[in-house]
Amino acid sequence: MHDLGPDLLGALHGERAFIGPEHVVVDLTNRCNTNCIACWTYSPLLRDKAAPVTWKRQELPGAVARRLVDDLAVIGTRRVRFTGGGEPLLHPDFHELVRRIKDRGMTAQVTTNLIGGDADRLLATGIDEITVSLWASNASTYTRTHPNQGPASFPRIQRTIEQLAAAPRRPRLTFANVLGRINFHELEQMYDFAAAVRADAVYFTLVDPVEGRTEGLMLTPEERLATLGAVRRVLERADGPGMPALDSAGELMGRLAGEGAANGFYDAGRVDELPCTIGWTFARVLAGGDVVPCCRAVKLALGNLNERTFPEIWFSRAYDAFRAKALTTKKSDPYFREIDCYRMCDNLMHNRQFDARVGALGASGLAALRARLDTYMATAAAATARSESRDKEATA
Numbered sequence: 001m002h003d004l005g006p007d008l009l010g011a012l013h014g015e016r017a018f019i020g021p022e023h024v025v026v027d028l029t030n031r032c033n034t035n036c037i038a039c040w041t042y043s044p045l046l047r048d049k050a051a052p053v054t055w056k057r058q059e060l061p062g063a064v065a066r067r068l069v070d071d072l073a074v075i076g077t078r079r080v081r082f083t084g085g086g087e088p089l090l091h092p093d094f095h096e097l098v099r100r101i102k103d104r105g106m107t108a109q110v111t112t113n114l115i116g117g118d119a120d121r122l123l124a125t126g127i128d129e130i131t132v133s134l135w136a137s138n139a140s141t142y143t144r145t146h147p148n149q150g151p152a153s154f155p156r157i158q159r160t161i162e163q164l165a166a167a168p169r170r171p172r173l174t175f176a177n178v179l180g181r182i183n184f185h186e187l188e189q190m191y192d193f194a195a196a197v198r199a200d201a202v203y204f205t206l207v208d209p210v211e212g213r214t215e216g217l218m219l220t221p222e223e224r225l226a227t228l229g230a231v232r233r234v235l236e237r238a239d240g241p242g243m244p245a246l247d248s249a250g251e252l253m254g255r256l257a258g259e260g261a262a263n264g265f266y267d268a269g270r271v272d273e274l275p276c277t278i279g280w281t282f283a284r285v286l287a288g289g290d291v292v293p294c295c296r297a298v299k300l301a302l303g304n305l306n307e308r309t310f311p312e313i314w315f316s317r318a319y320d321a322f323r324a325k326a327l328t329t330k331k332s333d334p335y336f337r338e339i340d341c342y343r344m345c346d347n348l349m350h351n352r353q354f355d356a357r358v359g360a361l362g363a364s365g366l367a368a369l370r371a372r373l374d375t376y377m378a379t380a381a382a383a384t385a386r387s388e389s390r391d392k393e394a395t396a
């Protein structure tokens, strides 16, 4: 049986979408209670390049977020993740919104620093996955990577994690760690910490620097080599029973070994290896209401939820234009200048998964997909003709 999903159908068409994105990430708020050292907006190293106060105050109104969740359920979205901008738990409606996602049959996920997290309240929502942004394996490194946090923060977060892990219906727990010069030497200890508190998975990525401000956090060639060795050692253990998975290890190793890593262009040479199909599978909503087509595309708003609904934006001509461009154009094209795909494509794994589905179709699957698309387009054209004819009769 071939996978003839409507998203594959869309990519074959080359422009149109026939179903909503499977996965949507939503920046509920740009407010944050910490200042991660490599953060693009709150790092103390940014000085005059820090995000303006007006941006930091942006928050998706509760009513807009509720309508978004309802709309996503209708158009076939399966996973909604609340993430940054800022810290999602600071949004006053966070817990209610998670319950709403669950009530509508979708998977609810959050990426959080867990600084203000209450395990009981989180568990009561029925949330499916919590990704904890940690960047450390102990209190000392934690305060260095989160300079506004004192020594009590890490043990408090650890207690919350342990409460979550001990729950009978526990959410999937993933730790996200950004590696830079301050913490790279602790990679194996971070993995050990995750194993000790029974996390399900660990994800490592590299500092994505802000020019002239956070480049000093980037790893030297020797440090990248040492990190590569540590990743390989962790990978040998990650298959063991009860051990956390190492998520996206292939992408991490590719970035550590790639020639572009020296100047922060981690994915140069990798992004163009496969078509970008993100326009059929994923979308990001910013706290100001802008809908953008991938994690990095914060300056490419295709519509705003304060003016139009998500389905209106997703099925619009502007979104179609992005899909067609991203599918067929090299990312050196000026259209992608503001996205800067070659630095680090945070959605590369989504494009790889899609590409693998297409590859698995084979010649017979592709033919079946083509036939299904032809039937669909013929039916849609007939429906449009009927509707136009009815309109003409009504105005005659």
Ligand code: SF4
Binding pocket: 271, 276, 277, 278, 293, 294, 295, 296, 297, 326, 331, 336, 339, 340, 341, 344, 345, 346, 347, 348
């Ligand atoms: S960063 Fe570029 S290649 Fe990656 S998903 Fe966005 S548009 Fe596509």
